[in-house]
Amino acid sequence: MKKPRIYVVGLGPGSREDITPAVIKAVKEADVVVGYKYYFQFVQPYLRADAECIDTGMKRERDRAAQAFEMAEQGKTVAVISSGDAGIYGMTPLIYEMSRERGSDIEVVSYPGISAFQKAASLLGAPIGHDFCVISLSDLMTPWDLIERRIKAAATADFVTAVYNPKSVGRYWQLYRLKELFLKEGRSPETPVGYVRQAGREEQEVSLTTLAELNPEDIDMFTVLIIGNSQSYAWNNKMITPRGYYREGLSDQEGRKPGQNIMIESFRTIEGELRNKDLPLGHKWALLHAIHTTADFDMENILYTDEGAVERLYEKVANGELKTIISDVTMVTSGIRKGALARLGIEAKCYLGDARVAEMAANKNITRTQAGIRLAVEEHPDALFAFGNAPTALMELCDLIRKGKARPAGIIAAPVGFVHVRESKHMVKPFADIPKIIVEGRKGGSNLAATLCNAILCFDDAAQLKPGRDL
Numbered sequence: 001m002k003k004p005r006i007y008v009v010g011l012g013p014g015s016r017e018d019i020t021p022a023v024i025k026a027v028k029e030a031d032v033v034v035g036y037k038y039y040f041q042f043v044q045p046y047l048r049a050d051a052e053c054i055d056t057g058m059k060r061e062r063d064r065a066a067q068a069f070e071m072a073e074q075g076k077t078v079a080v081i082s083s084g085d086a087g088i089y090g091m092t093p094l095i096y097e098m099s100r101e102r103g104s105d106i107e108v109v110s111y112p113g114i115s116a117f118q119k120a121a122s123l124l125g126a127p128i129g130h131d132f133c134v135i136s137l138s139d140l141m142t143p144w145d146l147i148e149r150r151i152k153a154a155a156t157a158d159f160v161t162a163v164y165n166p167k168s169v170g171r172y173w174q175l176y177r178l179k180e181l182f183l184k185e186g187r188s189p190e191t192p193v194g195y196v197r198q199a200g201r202e203e204q205e206v207s208l209t210t211l212a213e214l215n216p217e218d219i220d221m222f223t224v225l226i227i228g229n230s231q232s233y234a235w236n237n238k239m240i241t242p243r244g245y246y247r248e249g250l251s252d253q254e255g256r257k258p259g260q261n262i263m264i265e266s267f268r269t270i271e272g273e274l275r276n277k278d279l280p281l282g283h284k285w286a287l288l289h290a291i292h293t294t295a296d297f298d299m300e301n302i303l304y305t306d307e308g309a310v311e312r313l314y315e316k317v318a319n320g321e322l323k324t325i326i327s328d329v330t331m332v333t334s335g336i337r338k339g340a341l342a343r344l345g346i347e348a349k350c351y352l353g354d355a356r357v358a359e360m361a362a363n364k365n366i367t368r369t370q371a372g373i374r375l376a377v378e379e380h381p382d383a384l385f386a387f388g389n390a391p392t393a394l395m396e397l398c399d400l401i402r403k404g405k406a407r408p409a410g411i412i413a414a415p416v417g418f419v420h421v422r423e424s425k426h427m428v429k430p431f432a433d434i435p436k437i438i439v440e441g442r443k444g445g446s447n448l449a450a451t452l453c454n455a456i457l458c459f460d461d462a463a464q465l466k467p468g469r470d471l
Contacts (some may be wrong), residue, residue, distance in 0.1 A: 004072045006106055008092045010085040010113020011042050013200035018119060019043075022111045030079035032071045034064050039081050061091060065098045072106045085115040089136055089164060116199050117162035120224040123206045124194035125238030127226045132160035137167070137174040144174075151178050155185035156272050158265075160232065160241050163225040167216065175216040175225075182227065186272035187211060188465050192232050194239045195225040208239055230265055263468035266292055271465065275300060282310030285462040286437055289455040292467075293447050302440040309435035313384065313410045314459035317344055322409045324349060324383040325453055326376040327446075328369045328393035332386050335450025339470030340457040348453075351375045369393035377406040384456075386412040388449030391424035398427040401434075410435040412452045416444035 007026040012018030019042065027033065027046045037055035047053070054071075056064040068078045082090035092110045099108055121128045133154050139147060154161045161182075166175045183189060189212030197205040197220065207218070211227065219225065232241040270291050271277065271284075279287065283305045290299040316322035325348040327333045333348040341348055351357055351372035360371040369390035376383065377400050385408050387394045394415055400406040413428050413436065415421050425438050437452050454470075461467060 002077065004075050004106055005077055006068050006072050006095060006108050007077070007079045007111065008082070008086045008090075008095050008108065009079055009111045010082055010087070010090060010115070011039055012114040013084055013116045013119040014042070014198065015200040016042060016045075018114045018200055020111065020113060023113060026109070026111055027079050027081070029077055031076040032068075032078045033081060034068045034071070034078060035081035036064075039083060043079075043081060061094055062098075065091065065094050068095065069098060069102060069104060069106060073104075082113070083116070085113045086110065087112060088115050088134065116224045117164070117226065119199040120162070120194070120196035121226060123196050123199060123204070124208065124226060125235075125240050127192075127194055127228060127232060127239040127241050128160050128162070129241040129243045130160060130229065130231065132162065134162045134164060135178075136164040137171065137178065138165035139171070139174070147174075148177070148181065151181050152185055155182045155187050158187075158229045158268075160229045161227045163227070165221065166223055166225055167219050168221045172216075175219055179211065179214055179216065182211060184277060186268045187227070188230065188268065190464050190466075191230075192228040192234045192239045193225060194228075195219060195223050197223045199224060208234060208237065230268060231261070259471045260466075260468035263292070263471065264466055267465055267467050273297070280307070281462050282308060282314075282459065285459060286310050286452055286455045289451040289467070290439070290448060293451040294445075296443075298443070299439075302443060304436075304438040304440055306436045309410065309437055310456055310459055312435045313456045316409050317346065317457060318460075320345075322382075322384055323347065324380045326350070326373075326380055326383045326385050327449065328352075328373065328387045328415070329389040329446055331446035332388045332449045332453075335447055336453045337457070337470040340454060343470065344457060346457070349376070349380070366396075367392045370396040373397050374400070381406045382409055384408065384410045384412070384453070386449045386453050387415050387424075388412075388444060388446035389415055391415040391417065391420040394424040395420065395427055398424075398431075401431060408434055410437075410456075412437045412449050414439040414444035414449040414452065416442065416448075418442060 009023040009026050024046050027043045030051055032052045034054045036058060040053055054067055068080045072078045080091050086092045087110060095108055117134055135150055135154060191211040193211050193214050194208050228241055267288050270288050286305055287299055287303050290303050291297060323346055327350045330350045330352060333350045336348045352368060354375060356375055357368050357371045361368045370392050373393045373396045385397055394413055397406060411428055411434055413425050415424055421442050425440055428436060439448055461469060
């Protein structure tokens with residue numbers, strides 16, 4: 001006499017071609033098949049002529065499981081069918097829980113099926129080539145607060161994320177909230193998003209978009225979404241998340257070097273940890289550069305930018321109005337990316353090495369950095385002036401502006417130290433018509449002044465959060 005058992009089987013996403021041989025074998029052995037009636041069509045060719053089919057209707061999973069045990073306890077072999085993989089949002093967990101509850105000695109055998117997200121992934125290309133997670137937006141049995149915590153975790157951890165149950169007639173807002181959270185937690189607006197409706201069935205529709213362009217109104221309850229991670233990209237109408245085989249020493253699919261990819265990931269991490277994420281783009285871009293350079297989140301408190309300063313200065317660069325950057329010390333010019341300067345046709349200069357500086361400093365009884373600024377103003381009165389070391393140099397520029405001898409395109413005020421540092425930064429603020437970026441207080445440095453210059457030069461990458469193209 002054969003031993004009664006319950007097979008719990010996944011039929012795949014909806015086509016007979018996606019049913020595994022193990023599932024077909026289990027269905028052929030079954031005396032009784034229990035499931036939602038829609039799914040019987042997929043197993044009909046494999047059923048024994050005397051097999052009994054029991055339809056319990058939608059949303060009656062507990063009744064379905066109970067009937068499976070009742071039939072098995074009568075000595076019958078039972079197949080409980082689910083779509084996709086029965087172990088993923090399917091019947092398998094319920095069958096095992098009920099077995100424990102009943103103290104049943106009926107053998108339970110689970111056979112996996114192809115899940116809807118796997119089928120969708122194959123149709124989209126290769127979007128789950130690296131670490132991924134799956135989240136259901138259905139709050140019928142899971143509190144929304146818990147779902148939201150899982151969404152945030154997936155977004156911040158940079159998982160490729162498959163989304164089940166994204167929408168229904170009654171649940172219209174949850175996908176809007178997921179999109180909002182992913183963007184808020186630092187996922188790039190350009191992140192590719194693929195979605196497949198009725199995967200594996202005649203009504204199948206495959207779509208590819210970006211996180212920013214994703215319209216939840218295009219989604220219904222029969223759709224599975226896959227949101228890429230920071231490495232995912234769209235190519236040839238496919239969505240790909242690389243495993244990393246081509247990473248070492250090579251440019252990636254967008255021509256980025258490994259160093260730029262690291263910088264992009266760092267910026268996204270920083271953005272995710274900002275206390276205030278609702279910042280004007282120009283200020284945010286400068287702030288991300290400042291924190292990336294210093295690893296100091298106090299920059300949120302002390303980095304000041306005039307309204308639209310970064311945008312206005314980049315516009316001057318783009319239209320050819322700004323051609324020169326003057327720094328107080330050579331360390332600032334050393335930190336300004338040479339690739340950006342060459343790409344934009346800009347010269348970065350420091351006058352400290354000019355032979356005239358030492359003579360002027362001695363004759364006028366001023367510091368060498370002051371002398372360097374005086375010479376710079378004579379030759380480039382409309383340059384962008386960047387200060388990362390000497391408050392006396394910044395104070396000298398302020399004096400020359402007041403005398404009408406300098407008319408800077410902009411000022412980056414980031415001198416560092418303890419003597420006259422704060423005062424020098426206060427002195428520059430009243431020049432309302434000059435775009436300014438200021439690191440307030442005692443903090444600053446040549447590295448900060450340089451990175452703020454770089455933020456201006458690559459501002460056209462800010463919206464996509466893709467720094468470092470000139471590395």
